[in-house]
Amino acid sequence: MRDSKLVVRNLSVYYGDFQALRSINLSIPLGAATAVIGSSGAGKSSLLRALCRMNELWDNVRTEGQVLLDGQEIYGPDVDVTEVRRRVSLIARHPYPFPKSIFDNVAYGPRLHGIKDKRKLDEIVKRSLKQAGLWNEVKDRLQESALNLSPGEKARLCIARSIAVEPEVLLIDDPTYHLDPVSAAKVEDVILELKQKYTLVFATNSMQQAGRVSDYVAFLSEGALVEFGPTSEVFARPKDRRTEDYITGRFS
Amino acid sequence: MRNSIDTGAVICSVFAAVALFGAGSLLALMGYLVLKGLWPPMRALAALIFAHSGDSLLSIWIRSLFLLLAATLLALPLAIGTGIYLSEYTRQNRARELILSNIAGLGEMPPVVYGLVGWGALAPYFGEDRQTLVIVLTASVWLLPQLIVAAYWALQEIPVSFRRDSLALGATRWQTIRWTLMPYSGRLLxxxxxxxxxxxxxxxAPVIMVAAAWPDSSKQPLHILPYYLYRSLIEAVDPATTRHFGAALLLVLTSVCFQWAALRLRRTGVVAGDTLPGLRKR
Known part of the structure; x- marks a missing residue:
């Protein structure tokens, strides 16, 4: 087993009276892709948001337990939440570019963090777009509005926008949500590339995608972690009956 | 069978007639004012508008615009700040709804209520020598709740995904407001x-009420366009004069210009044609 980048201890998340996550314990391996699977409402998005403190944007949310990033508690009293979100960057489901140019979208994060030098920004934008597999498609129209891109290009632009802040962990909530198969395949290729460089956690409803892309898989059911392990093992020999039912599609 | 088609056509033409009447009545009003006010003694009116004396229509109009601008500039920063606070820094709960509905209610009060504020609180405090200030303050007290609600809703119109994605990149709340929310709410505001x-x-109405504080005043600042129109009607020194029609026309034209500009701004808003169902702020 690899070293852990993120360690989750007894993590529970409540929205008002509703408990979305039930005492999750999980170690996200460093430099690997972890897929979070489970039916709708199982808590996949809540888990991803809790890993970067984005759940705090909801008014009535309550989080209990610990999340350690490189051994440091991210919910601690003296922690700079913006720094946590820069290091652990979340790409939400249905990400949407800002109504700015393609260049300004990617440069948004670096500018936030104080980079003003034009040459440096050019370099970051180019590198991020290349890593997101979008450079060749947009290099001649960087100043055009990002809203004119196709849905698949928008999805990759949002990946580029996140990479530009040089995070250590990338959280992607359903990366191919509402994409056609061709666009989805391109996004998957990008994720396969990215996992060489980042610790990656993505939520997905597609078992095939989890099988193709992830090294580890975590199965959530009704807010609880049912099973976690290397993808090949969990898919070949699930230990829990619920996992087996889910991945073989026996759930109604 | 033909009957149903005919019913639809009849209903459509009724609505079309209403729409045409709505659009046409403004033109008719302006036409009437032009005919009454401008056409017969065109030169006399032009002379009135461009007269060099203190109360030419032009000078009254310019003064009105300036006072209105001053009142707006006074109210706007406070309104934007309060709007940002309510939209971005308070939780969505009963208290916020109560505060918002109260402010919205204030903005919708009958104008005479604000006249009362000017007459009862501001005029006695600042005195006759500061009539201009009293007029400006009265107008800005009235504008303030309207602009707070405007600023609040201009921010709420922005899809929640903008806030979410900006914060996810490590922006602070203020950076998100400054870099993402304010630029895109500007047009609507x-x-x-x-x-x-x-x-x-x-x-x-408010100016009439404020003027009641100084019934014998001979000072000019009260002479802003709507009040001037009212005075020229009740004084009716010379019934044949075309001034009030000229003043009314100027008032209607100014109002139409403002509304037209507002409509243009709304139409090119950032969210127009780019709506995100289900991504409004909760």
Whole structure:
């Protein structure tokens, strides 16, 4: 087993009276892709948001337990939440570019963090777009509005926008949500590339995608972690009956 | 069978007639004012408008615009700050709804209520020598709740995904407001501000009430367009004069210009044609 980048201890998340996550314990391996699977409402998005403190944007949310990033508690009293979100960057489901140019979208994060030098920004934008597999498609129209891109290009632009802040962990909530198969395949290729460089956690409803892309898989059911392990093992020999039912599609 | 088609056509033509009547009545009103006010003694009116004396229509109009602008500039920063606070820094709960509905209610109060504020609180405090200030303050007290609500809704119109994605990149809340929310709410806020200005600038009631504080005053600052129109009607020194029609026309034209500009701004808003169902702020 690899070293852990993120360690989750007894993590529970409540929205008002509703408990979305039930005492999750999980170690996200460093430099690997972890897929979070489970039916709708199982808590996949809540888990991803809790890993970067984005759940705090909801008014009535309550989080209990610990999340350690490189051994440091991210919910601690003296922690700079913006720094946590820069290091652990979340790409939400249905990400949407800002109504700015393609260049300004990617440069948004670096500018936030104080980079003003034009040459440096050019370099970051180019590198991020290349890593997101979008450079060749947009290099001649960087100043055009990002809203004119196709849905698949928008999805990759949002990946580029996140990479530009040089995070250590990338959280992607359903990366191919509402994409056609061709666009989805391109996004998957990008994720396969990215996992060489980042610790990656993505939520997905597609078992095939989890099988193709992830090294580890975590199965959530009704807010609880049912099973976690290397993808090949969990898919070949699930230990829990619920996992087996889910991945073989026996759930109604 | 033909019957149903005919019914639809009849209903459509009724609505079309209403729409045409709505659009046409403004033109008819302006036409009437032009005929009454401008056509017969065109030269006399032009002379009135461009006269060099203190109360030519032109000078009254310019003074009205300036006072309105001053009132807006006074109210706007406070309104934007309060709007940002309510939209971005308070939780969505009963207290916020209560505060918002109270502010919205204040903005919708009959203008005479604000006249009462000017007459009862501001005029005695500042005195006769500061009539201009009293007029400006009265207008800005009236504008303030309207602009707070405008600023609040201009921010709420922005899809929640903008806030979410900006914060996810490590932005602070203020950076998100400054870099993402304010640029995209600007147009809508400007549009709503212009609408508020048209409303406040065209209203005579508060000025009439303030004027009641100094019944014998001979000073000019009270002479802003709607009040001037009212005075020229009740004084009716020379019934044949075309001044009030000229003043009314100027008032209608100014109001139409403001509304037209507001409509243009609204139409090119950032969210127009780019709506995100289900991604409004919760």
């Amino acid at each position: 400007a549009a709503k501000t212009l609408e508020g200005m048209a409303r406040v600038g065209g209203e005579a």
